Amino acid sequence: MTSISAPPVRIALPTSPQLQRRKTIGAIWQAVFIAATVFAALVLGTLLVRIFVQGVGALDTDLFTQRFISNAAIERGEAGYLTGIVSSLWLVLIAALFSIPVGIGAAIYLEEYAPDNWFTRVVQINVSNLSGVPSVVYGLLGLGVLVSFFGNDFLGRSLWAGGITLGLLILPVIIIASQEALRAVPLSLRQGAFALGATPWQVTWHHVLPAAMSGVLTGTILSISRALGETAPVLVAGAALFVSNVPTSPGATYSPLPIQVFDALGRPQAEAKEFAAAGIIVMMTLLIALNLIAIILRERASRRVRW
Amino acid sequence: MAATASDPGTRINVQTRSAGDQPTLNAPIITLRDVTISYGSFDAVVGVSCDIPEHQITAMIGPSGCGKSTVLRSINRMNDLVQGARVKGKIEYHGVDINSPSIDPVEVRKRIGMVFQKPNPFPKSISENITWGAQINGFKGNKKELVESTLRRAALWDEVKDKLDQSGLSLSGGQQQRLCIARTLAVNPDVILMDEPCSALDPISTLRIEELMRDLAKQYTIVVVTHNMQQAARVSDQTIFYSLSEKRQGMLIEASPTQQLFTKPRDQRTEDYITGRFG
Numbered sequence: 001m002t003s004i005s006a007p008p009v010r011i012a013l014p015t016s017p018q019l020q021r022r023k024t025i026g027a028i029w030q031a032v033f034i035a036a037t038v039f040a041a042l043v044l045g046t047l048l049v050r051i052f053v054q055g056v057g058a059l060d061t062d063l064f065t066q067r068f069i070s071n072a073a074i075e076r077g078e079a080g081y082l083t084g085i086v087s088s089l090w091l092v093l094i095a096a097l098f099s100i101p102v103g104i105g106a107a108i109y110l111e112e113y114a115p116d117n118w119f120t121r122v123v124q125i126n127v128s129n130l131s132g133v134p135s136v137v138y139g140l141l142g143l144g145v146l147v148s149f150f151g152n153d154f155l156g157r158s159l160w161a162g163g164i165t166l167g168l169l170i171l172p173v174i175i176i177a178s179q180e181a182l183r184a185v186p187l188s189l190r191q192g193a194f195a196l197g198a199t200p201w202q203v204t205w206h207h208v209l210p211a212a213m214s215g216v217l218t219g220t221i222l223s224i225s226r227a228l229g230e231t232a233p234v235l236v237a238g239a240a241l242f243v244s245n246v247p248t249s250p251g252a253t254y255s256p257l258p259i260q261v262f263d264a265l266g267r268p269q270a271e272a273k274e275f276a277a278a279g280i281i282v283m284m285t286l287l288i289a290l291n292l293i294a295i296i297l298r299e300r301a302s303r304r305v306r307w
Numbered sequence: 308m309a310a311t312a313s314d315p316g317t318r319i320n321v322q323t324r325s326a327g328d329q330p331t332l333n334a335p336i337i338t339l340r341d342v343t344i345s346y347g348s349f350d351a352v353v354g355v356s357c358d359i360p361e362h363q364i365t366a367m368i369g370p371s372g373c374g375k376s377t378v379l380r381s382i383n384r385m386n387d388l389v390q391g392a393r394v395k396g397k398i399e400y401h402g403v404d405i406n407s408p409s410i411d412p413v414e415v416r417k418r419i420g421m422v423f424q425k426p427n428p429f430p431k432s433i434s435e436n437i438t439w440g441a442q443i444n445g446f447k448g449n450k451k452e453l454v455e456s457t458l459r460r461a462a463l464w465d466e467v468k469d470k471l472d473q474s475g476l477s478l479s480g481g482q483q484q485r486l487c488i489a490r491t492l493a494v495n496p497d498v499i500l501m502d503e504p505c506s507a508l509d510p511i512s513t514l515r516i517e518e519l520m521r522d523l524a525k526q527y528t529i530v531v532v533t534h535n536m537q538q539a540a541r542v543s544d545q546t547i548f549y550s551l552s553e554k555r556q557g558m559l560i561e562a563s564p565t566q567q568l569f570t571k572p573r574d575q576r577t578e579d580y581i582t583g584r585f586g
Contacts, residue, residue, distance in 0.1 A: 116390055186427075188423060188427040189427060189429065189430075190388070191385065191388065191421075191423060191427065192423065192427040192428075192429065192487070192490075193439075193440075194385065194388060194416060195383065195385065195416055195421035195422075195423075195491070196416070196417070196420065196439070196440030196443070196444075196490065196491065196494050197413050197416045197417030197418075197420075197440065197443070197494060198413070198440070198443050199413050199443075202443050206439065206443075207429060211430065305430045305431075306430050306431060306432065306474035306475075306476070307430045307474070307476055
């Protein structure tokens with residue numbers, strides 16, 4: 001009678017030279033990718049450390065509470081970025097209020113409603129190209145259209161003009177990021193909803209948007225950060241190097257943080273460099289605070305969808 | 308009973324449900340007349356004419372690419388969602404041409420629901436999966452009752468009654484598919500279309516869905532597309548066989564009461580397909 005549990009035949013399983021070569025190639029590429037990551041992190045880290053070392057001496061509450069940047073104030077260590085912080089917050093607020101609804105709306109139209117015809121394709125190509133247009137061009141647009149529309153003396157050099165200019169600048173980025181997020185929502189989800197007798201709007205509002213929200217907000221966070229840091233377009237569109245009053249309404253004149261930092265850098269005092277570096281730290285703090293708010297919103301939105 | 312055949316060696320042994328009974332089909336609720344469906348310039352399926360009997364199960368079988376799913380999707384205008392899809396010919400539901408310009412596809416889909424090949428519950432809780440479709444269609448009653456009664460009808464209640472707040476996607480594949488059937492029932496349709504509802508499921512889940520289909524056929528009209536001939540034979544009252552023409556276009560070969568199609572097919576091509584000589 002034959003045994004059914006005969007011991008298995010042992011075979012040798014050596015690593016062939018061909019496999020060895022494949023493994024070496026894999027290891028080389030892995031090293032390349034690690035080097036790229038380390039390089040990126042190092043550059044950013046060096047920059048941050050340098051700025052911090054330079055600016056740490058000037059860090060005090062005056063930075064957030066004082067309105068004036070003048071040679072005398074810098075020398076006395078009493079200069080502050082209050083007008084810049086408030087100006088930048090206004091700008092970001094106006095830009096966001098303008099471009100987020102318009103951008104998400106355009107993305108919804110293009111992804112969920114638009115038929116595939118020449119008009120849609122022309123719009124699509126234009127949106128993609130606009131996201132690559134140099135930012136100073138948007139400044140010229142703001143100057144040419146908005147400033148002259150509002151009038152050069154009155155609202156023309158106000159936060160309205162600057163904010164809408166920045167809004168236009170980030171609009172294509174928001175549209176494209178939102179489109180990507182909407183496209184990532186599986187077709188089967190839409191089909192399931194349509195098959196229950198839902199209208200296109202019910203499908204979009206109840207299913208597609210919630211599922212895409214996290215991606216949409218990620219794109220929005222990135223573009224808001226960009227709006228906060230932009231200098232060239234607002235400079236062209238009417239931002240001032242110096243304003244004496246904290247802007248209290250969107251009709252006020254303004255001087256955003258990046259421009260104030262640039263202004264401080266050009267001043268002759270020894271303290272000015274330190275003050276400018278501290279300004280960058282202020283700007284980074286503002287950026288992190290804004291991003292944090294957006295990330296919290298994103299987490300809330302994604303918790304409503306239960307994959 | 309085993310299917311009787313002239314050459315019992317080659318014919319697959321299918322157990323038809325109505326074996327022994329006289330196969331009778333009810334009056335049609337949906338009629339297709341000379342329906343041709345094209346994607347762009349390509350005619351995917353040509354000249355389909357058939358009747359869907361009320362409160363019975365119609366199975367559509369045939370080789371891959373023969374257009375059976377395309378026909379199914381045209382019955383509740385889901386093809387509208389496919390870019391470039393066009394339907395010629397007449398599809399009537401209770402005598403109404405569903406493709407007439409005055410008919411809103413949303414109204415059609417409310418009455419003719421659909422279950423898909425891959426279970427696609429919403430990324431919401433089990434309860435919300437049931438209530439959403441009913442609510443968008445104006446349901447104002449007691450949601451808890453709706454959830455329970457619907458899940459009971461879909462033979463899912465006992466398995467999920469303690470976790471109604473969990474995501475619909477936390478269930479097993481077979482349970483997800485029954486949840487999708489339940490969510491369709493909650494809208495209270497007339498007809499339920501099923502596009503290979505068991506192809507992603509294991510045999511036991513498949514059996515449960517088939518039992519559920521037989522149960523639902525008392526109240527609803529069901530049209531099911533399946534790759535599985537045994538399934539068609541087991542559950543359906545009428546079977547429609549599609550095949551491909553020389554131009555690779557899908558066409559309807561034969562629509563007969565299931566028992567007849569599997570035992571005494573009228574067309575040689577049906578005979579070839581069900582005996583395994585083709586397909």
